[in-house]
Amino acid sequence: MxxxxxxxxxxxxxxxxxxxxxxxxxxxxxxxxxxxxxxxxxxxxxxxxxxxxxxxxxxxxxxxTLRSEGTVRMGLPCGEFKEWHPNGVLASRKVFDEDGTTLREEFTWDMSGQPLRSWRLGGA
Incomplete structure (x- = not known):
């Protein structure tokens, strides 16, 4: 199709x-x-x-190899965005509000998968 x-x-x-x-x-x-x-x-x-x-x-x-994946709504990110290192290991995960104006969460990892940053809006 x-x-x-x-x-x-x-x-x-x-x-x-x-x-x-x-x-x-x-x-x-x-x-x-x-x-x-x-x-x-x-x-x-x-x-x-x-x-x-x-x-x-x-x-x-x-x-x-997949480098990044996410959804954009009328020019603004919404929901989950992911990026990968060239070796296929997840590099970052960001979560935005549905209206794209607020970053709610951000996590990053090094090329071996070790956490570098873990952040949530409001520190929850």
Whole structure:
């Protein structure tokens, strides 16, 4: 089954940003998936609605290892965001309010998985 979403390469010369930092494709606000490649390797995929990042956001290292994953709602992070070290070990986990204005939790780990930082809003 194929997706009906429009998909553009973010490096396409017809991709631009307007003064409000909204994504344009051929002069129009873009809705769909914007992808980026290094050579033949997909390294990022972001969803857009009317020029604003909106939906799943994914990044990969060039070897295909997942680099980051999270959800954006109309340009703001919402819910859980995760990042991984190149060796696949979880590097950070952040949790945002659903409106994207407040960071609720942040945890970070070194490349061997040892905790570096553990923080929750209100210290709970």
């Amino acid at each position: 194929t997706s009906d979403k429009a998909r553009i390469d973010i490096d396409d010369p017809e991709v631009d940003m307007d003064e409000a930092q909204r994504l344009l494709y051929r002069g129009e606000l873009f809705s769909g998936e914007a992808v980026e490649y290094v050579g033949e390797k997909l390294i990022s995929l972001d969803n857009y609605t009317d020029g604003m990042q909106n939906g799943l956001s994914l990044e990969w290292y060039e070897d295909g």
